[in-house]
Amino acid sequence: MQIQYFGEIAEITSSTSEEVTLKELTLEELKSYLVTKYKMQLEDIRIAVNHEVITDTSNIDLKETDKVAVLSPFAGG
Amino acid sequence: MDRYIRQIALPQVGTDGQHKLQNARVLVVGAGGLGNAVLPYLASSGIGHIGIIDGDIVSLSNLHRQVLFAETDIGQPKAEVAHKKLSAQFPETEIEAYNTFLAEDNALGLFAEYDMIVDATDSIEIRYLINDACVLSNKPFVHASVYRFQFQVAVFNVHNSGTYRCLYPNPPKTVQNCAEAGVMPTTVALAGLFQCNEVLKYFLNIGELLTNEVLLFDVLQNQEERFKYQPKEDAFITEAFFSETYQEVEMKPFTETESSGLFLDVRLPSEQPQMSMENYLQLPLSELEKSGLHEAKERPIYVFCQTGKRSKQAYRVLKQQKFEQVFCLIENAPEINKLISTDL
Numbered sequence: 001m002q003i004q005y006f007g008e009i010a011e012i013t014s015s016t017s018e019e020v021t022l023k024e025l026t027l028e029e030l031k032s033y034l035v036t037k038y039k040m041q042l043e044d045i046r047i048a049v050n051h052e053v054i055t056d057t058s059n060i061d062l063k064e065t066d067k068v069a070v071l072s073p074f075a076g077g
Numbered sequence: 078m079d080r081y082i083r084q085i086a087l088p089q090v091g092t093d094g095q096h097k098l099q100n101a102r103v104l105v106v107g108a109g110g111l112g113n114a115v116l117p118y119l120a121s122s123g124i125g126h127i128g129i130i131d132g133d134i135v136s137l138s139n140l141h142r143q144v145l146f147a148e149t150d151i152g153q154p155k156a157e158v159a160h161k162k163l164s165a166q167f168p169e170t171e172i173e174a175y176n177t178f179l180a181e182d183n184a185l186g187l188f189a190e191y192d193m194i195v196d197a198t199d200s201i202e203i204r205y206l207i208n209d210a211c212v213l214s215n216k217p218f219v220h221a222s223v224y225r226f227q228f229q230v231a232v233f234n235v236h237n238s239g240t241y242r243c244l245y246p247n248p249p250k251t252v253q254n255c256a257e258a259g260v261m262p263t264t265v266a267l268a269g270l271f272q273c274n275e276v277l278k279y280f281l282n283i284g285e286l287l288t289n290e291v292l293l294f295d296v297l298q299n300q301e302e303r304f305k306y307q308p309k310e311d312a313f314i315t316e317a318f319f320s321e322t323y324q325e326v327e328m329k330p331f332t333e334t335e336s337s338g339l340f341l342d343v344r345l346p347s348e349q350p351q352m353s354m355e356n357y358l359q360l361p362l363s364e365l366e367k368s369g370l371h372e373a374k375e376r377p378i379y380v381f382c383q384t385g386k387r388s389k390q391a392y393r394v395l396k397q398q399k400f401e402q403v404f405c406l407i408e409n410a411p412e413i414n415k416l417i418s419t420d421l
Contacts, residue, residue: 004302006224006227006293006295007224007225007227008224008258016295041249043247043249044249046244046245046306048304051302051303051304051305052304052305052306053244053304053305053306053307055243055306055307055309069302069304071291071293071304072245072249073201073204073222073229073245073248073249074222074223074224074227074228074229075199075200075201075222075224075258076110076199076222076223076224076225076258076260076265077107077109077110077111077196077197077198077199077221077222077223077265077268
């Protein structure tokens with residue numbers, strides 16, 4: 001699935017998007033991918049699936065065709 | 078009215094719309110990059126009353142993006158210089174300058190005098206302060222923030238729409254501001270103009286406001302993305318929550334503590350290093366929040382944790398419990414441990 005990164009998150013991942021293959025296709029697996037590979041702090045980021053920010057903490061199923069985005073607050077102004 | 082004839086000609090504006098703008102009162106928090114883009118267009122479109130709050134002074138590195146300021150303004154208060162420039166150009170607009178920073182003690186009073194707030198700051202803490210003060214005073218606010226070549230814009234708290242905390246519940250641990258990250262003047266100006274455009278739409282009641290969604294724009298790719306989020310219950314943002322969250326924490330270095338005071342460690346017992354010192358008490362933050370501290374109220378209490386985050390939270394809990402002398406230690410467990418061991 002495609003993951004887009006914005007702001008400082010894209011600096012951490014060194015890319016604005018990447019194609020990732022997940023085995024179980026769940027939100028938990030995606031989170032653990034972000035934590036393991038990029039050491040992201042989950043409480044500092046928001047994950048959007050198909051342009052909807054996920055606020056529910058429960059695990060959800062994802063689809064290979066889902067568009068995922070990782071957002072975080074910007075400070076500048 | 079002749080001044081606005083070109084926009085009155087729009088069926089979405091008209092004379093009625095122009096009157097709405099004329100009666101509108103907008104407070105712009107921050108006269109930096111965003112403020113310098115928002116302010117001239119708020120005034121030029123005929124917003125009748127504009128407040129500018131900023132306690133900062135103009136410096137040379139501001140000039141490339143803060144175009145209301147000239148080199149001769151360096152060292153002058155931003156709010157006052159902006160006031161002067163805008164008043165000269167738009168004499169019909171009533172402008173008020175507040176040469177101070179927005180803070181816990183002035184936010185609610187100030188917001189009460191305006192219909193809408195523009196978040197044009199470069200500080201994450203102040204964004205949360207603006208959000209919470211807007212929720213308490215029931216004012217809508219337009220947010221923008223910039224990271225290098227990208228910006229976010231959103232409108233919060235319009236007739237119970239979502240707030241900044243629905244999008245980003247808690248302040249993140251580390252984020253960079255413009256000074257650290259770098260920014261082009263055009264990026265921040267575009268963000269400010271999007272903000273100003275939302276302000277005008279709000280008062281004219283036209284188009285779709287960016288409520289319950291955030292717009293993310295990348296100026297390098299000219300790519301726009303919009304993300305929806307769910308509005309959440311904001312009843313927890315009360316006046317008590319507000320004063321606890323934003324009251325200033327009193328800090329003290331370990332070397333200035335009285336040995337008769339109580340050294341309160343709010344970490345979990347499993348955390349390293351373990352402390353060996355006199356007048357020491359370990360009470361994890363969660364227990365303190367649940368059961369409080371049962372100690373003499375007059376004795377100085379020095380709070381610390383591992384990094385200084387939990388100790389600030391504990392400070393607020395203790396203040397709420399009416400402890401008189403509470404201080405957060407500048408040093409935390411690892412540093413204090415070193416200081417004690419070098420003493421021995």
